[in-house]
Structure formats: structure tokens, C-alpha cells
Amino acid sequence: MALWTSLQEAAQRDDVAVSVYMDTRAADGSGQQWSPTTAEVAARQAPAEVWRTKEFDGTYVRNHAKFLAADHRLSLVTSANFSWSAENDNVEFGVLIDNPNLTEAVERELREAEGALYEQIS
Structure with missing residues (x-):
């Protein structure tokens, strides 16, 4: 998938910091073979920081946000999951915001x- 490949390439650069925040229940408990687990994403995206939601009040926190921040300036907010189907099959909507303060x-x-x-995955 182009997005994950681009993030992996960016994480290898000395001048770029990549942090990924994931929903534990969606990634690790989905049972879908085509969905990578949080640990698999951490291994593939190293040295990026990969964070997954923790348990709170007996259930995992839901992380449904989908956005990218670049250069502490640009924010991409989108309806798209970062998945193959969203990238290739779905009609999705997003907006690119050039606002350093907001980002x-x-x-x-x-x-x-x-x-x-x-919690960070090591």
C-alpha cells in the first residue's frame, strides 16, 4: 500500500519523525487477515514510534481519528481508513489544511x- 510504504520511507530519514497512533481493538482484535496488528506495523515502520490504545475502565479506548500531520504545518483530515480498500476501492473525502498553529x-x-x-510498542 502506497501510504504505508511512504511512511516507512519517511521514517528512515534523519530529518523526519513519524508517529502512528492505532486502535488496539480494531488492529489486534479484528480477526481480519489483511489487517496488520499493531506489533506488525511497529516492526514494519521502525524506527517510527507506534502507539496503540490502552484499556480504560475495562475496555480499550477507541481511536477512530484518521489524519496525517506533516512538517508541524500541514494536516490531512480524512474519512479514509489507512487500508488497501480505502486507497483502491472506496470513495473517501479529506481536506488538507495548511495551518501550523492547528497542526x-x-x-x-x-x-x-x-x-x-x-502505550508505545517497543
């Missing part, structure tokens, strides 16, 4: 949630 605010919110809602 940095979203990145900051995710970093602040890392310990409470997400």
Missing part, C-alpha cells in the same frame, strides 16, 4: 494523551 495543537494533544490513552 501543532493537534500534535500537542496527542503527545499529552500518550501516557494515559496510548
Whole structure:
């Protein structure tokens, strides 16, 4: 899939930091053979940071957000799952926003949630 290949290539660059936030229940508990687990994504995307949702009040936190942030400036917010079918078969909608303040605010919110809602896969 082009998106995952591009992220993997970006993660190899010294001047780029890649962080991926995943829904544990969707990835690890889906039972779908074509869906990589959180551990598989972490292994394929190394040295990117891969985070998965943690249990909270007896159930896993749901992460349904789908977006990319680039250069602390651009935000891509989309309806598309980052999957083969979304990339090749589905009609999806997205918007690219060029706003450093907004992008940095979203990145900051995710970093602040890392310990409470997400755990890093090593």
C-alpha cells in the first residue's frame, strides 16, 4: 500500500519523525487477515514510534481519528481508513489544511494523551 510504504520511507530519514497512533481493538482484535496488528506495523515502520490504545475502565479506548500531520504545518483530515480498500476501492473525502498553529495543537494533544490513552510498542 502506497501510504504505508511512504511512511516507512519517511521514517528512515534523519530529518523526519513519524508517529502512528492505532486502535488496539480494531488492529489486534479484528480477526481480519489483511489487517496488520499493531506489533506488525511497529516492526514494519521502525524506527517510527507506534502507539496503540490502552484499556480504560475495562475496555480499550477507541481511536477512530484518521489524519496525517506533516512538517508541524500541514494536516490531512480524512474519512479514509489507512487500508488497501480505502486507497483502491472506496470513495473517501479529506481536506488538507495548511495551518501550523492547528497542526501543532493537534500534535500537542496527542503527545499529552500518550501516557494515559496510548502505550508505545517497543
